[in-house]
Amino acid sequence: MKRLLVFVSFITLLASKNICYGAEYIISAVTTDTNGEMMVFNPGYLKVEVGDTVIFKPSDASHNAESFVSPSAESSFVTAMGETAKVTFMEEGVYLFKCTPHLVLGMVGVIQVGNAVNKDEAVDQWKSMESMVSMNQNRMANFLGQIK
Numbered sequence: 779m780k781r782l783l784v785f786v787s788f789i790t791l792l793a794s795k796n797i798c799y800g801a802e803y804i805i806s807a808v809t810t811d812t813n814g815e816m817m818v819f820n821p822g823y824l825k826v827e828v829g830d831t832v833i834f835k836p837s838d839a840s841h842n843a844e845s846f847v848s849p850s851a852e853s854s855f856v857t858a859m860g861e862t863a864k865v866t867f868m869e870e871g872v873y874l875f876k877c878t879p880h881l882v883l884g885m886v887g888v889i890q891v892g893n894a895v896n897k898d899e900a901v902d903q904w905k906s907m908e909s910m911v912s913m914n915q916n917r918m919a920n921f922l923g924q925i926k
């Protein structure tokens with residue numbers, strides 16, 4: 779009986795841990811995607827909830843993920859080149875991010891955490907940057923259009 783009780787409390791502990799940490803998602807950062815697309819984050823648009831974690835997985839040493847729009851300065855992020863990294867999102871809003879060396883090639887993405895409270899600022903910020911991109915120019919517009 780005692781053993782059963784220990785087992786039950788262990789399961790309860792596991793369940794409550796899941797609630798605390800939220801869901802996990804993977805965004806791959808790849809040089810060439812399976813469909814032949816070059817310099818991509820896949821998925822390029824992702825909707826998560828506050829407390830969820832995104833794992834950035836670069837295919838090789840040439841990619842990372844760096845936010846250039848976030849709901850606040852504190853919620854910005856940058857991952858190390860070529861390293862798999864976890865980012866937990868504790869602040870609601872829209873995050874625009876790039877691969878630091880490949881912004882010019884249109885290697886960008888959008889993560890929406892909960893409600894898109896800063897969407898207008900994000901769109902304006904992108905307008906001021908989009909002329910820097912020489913390849914895959916329509917990608918960000920497509921991702922921004924998916925914000926709900």
Ligand SMILES: [Cu+2]
Pocket residue numbers: 807817840841842877878879880885
């Ligand atoms: Cu890259």
